[in-house]
Amino acid sequence: MSPAALAARPGTSALAAPTLGGITEITEKPAVLRAYVGRWRFEAGAFFTEIGPEDSLERWAGVAARCPVFRLAFEG
Numbered sequence: 001m002s003p004a005a006l007a008a009r010p011g012t013s014a015l016a017a018p019t020l021g022g023i024t025e026i027t028e029k030p031a032v033l034r035a036y037v038g039r040w041r042f043e044a045g046a047f048f049t050e051i052g053p054e055d056s057l058e059r060w061a062g063v064a065a066r067c068p069v070f071r072l073a074f075e076g
Contacts, residue, residue, distance in 0.1 A: 023069040030060035032069050
């Protein structure tokens with residue numbers, strides 16, 4: 001559902017529309033991916049079978065180079 005459609009639903013008018021931005025800095029991506037897999041291992045583990053949250057950031061850097069990472073920001 002789009003942010004505009006969600007905001008138009010009864011009881012949700014106070015929701016701020018999120019903005020989406022890609023994280024392109026290779027220095028940020030490994031830490032974000034490692035934290036994501038650590039938090040959502042059950043769901044994301046199928047996509048990261050060769051690496052886990054216990055692995056080093058250096059090892060995650062190799063994976064991060066081929067994975068898109070996005071930041072959602074809510075303002076308002």
